[in-house]
Amino acid sequence: MVTLSDVAKQANVSKMTVSRVINHPEQVTPELRCLVEEAMTALNYHPNAAAKALANNRTNVIKVVILEDIDTTEPYYMSLIFGIAKGLDKEGYALQLVTDRAHLTGGNRADGYIVTGERARDIPLLEQLNQPFVIFGENRYGFDYIDSDNKAGTALATNYALAKNYQSIVFIGLDVKESFEYSREAGYINTLQQHKKIPQIYRLANHSRVSQAFINENWRKFAPDTCFICASDRIAVGVERGIIENGGDVPRDFGIIGFDGVFLDQVANPQLTTVKQPVQQLGELLARMLLQKLAQSGAQQGELLVTPELITRGSTRE
Structure with a gap:
């Protein structure tokens, strides 16, 4: 098994430098980062996600919060959750589903939240969150969001x-x-x-x-x-x-x-x-926006509207 020491030897740098490239890339020069990344690629080295999260005081868990009733006969939310999971998995994050308001801030820690189905009455609850979050759905409260246009x-x-x-x-x-x-x-x-x-x-x-x-x-x-x-x-x-x-x-x-x-x-x-x-694409975009927000220490991300498509079928004239 390839170790951190092997990567350091391949790149001719210290283990501390390799660790910084993995956990705090903003602390090293682009040249050093490139050198270490080339060594990791050559040796087919993949950082341990759990160790990386621990080094950054993170859980590598994102809570996906659904604040409205889910009709299990429709795959709308399944498509959304699959898209989110796909986007998170690319960066080694796990997804935890939350459907009860009472469990929003309790239980296991998380690095951030993706929230959907919120209504005006939920705004005070969201303002209490102590980790970065993004919203699925237009809002006029200044929260970062993604939605269809x-x-x-x-x-x-x-x-x-x-x-x-x-x-x-x-x-x-x-x-x-x-x-x-x-x-x-x-x-x-x-x-x-x-x-x-x-x-x-x-x-x-x-x-x-x-x-x-x-x-x-x-x-x-x-x-x-x-x-x-x-x-x-x-x-x-x-x-x-x-x-x-x-x-x-x-x-x-x-x-x-x-x-x-x-x-x-x-x-x-x-x-x-x-x-x-x-919907699936929107889920991936939500994951990407939140992870970028985490990487930027909670910086505001703004809004993103994705243009939908009209599908014509038998309920309208040809």
Whole structure:
């Protein structure tokens, strides 16, 4: 087994220098770092992750905190967690999943946090965290975050509905007062206003049974040639079921466009046209942002919005 001493001998430097290159590369010159890294490559030496963490007073553990209910029938969060795990694994970090607010700051130590599903009521809790963290989802509290470009996503959907000549375009959003929802509504509103059309907005709980009941109760309000832009695929599935249950023709007379593109869009019948979020990629980017924040001693990282993609399927006209 190749040791630290072997690397030091290969690079013709001291063991202390090799240790600094591994644990505190900012303390050595680029020339020395390059020399040691070349020796490590030549000998196929890989630093022990646990020893490195101990030397840096770190745990090499990142807590992934989900502050909303997880529906286990959907792989949305599985895709996100897989992406985070993939990003962390590249740098030798382990992932610990936390789904209970009470366990957020207790239990095992962690070097940092990736938080998703937070709401306004959770802000005081997040401000108590004593380690660096980043957020998955838009926020207006100055926290570092990564998200899909929600505004651009619903603008894509609305422009598509207009291009397919639906005369009435209705937005069914989520009944939450959160930044991502405001952005999704803004993309829809701004696009309609550009075409001198009047927005129609309804807000519902994020459950397909709720949106299906909404269509059943309000069926006579919606004339043929209407397209529903939905803030989630869950809502879109319920809208589609409600339309079909009432004898509506999808997609000729009624169109439906969802938002997420992880699973429900493909099992709906007809399959949903949807704004697809690159969830796994977002998970990797979250891991990268947090690890960079750790490397920079908690320095602010800002925000990153990733443009989603419109996937067209059978719930809208060809």
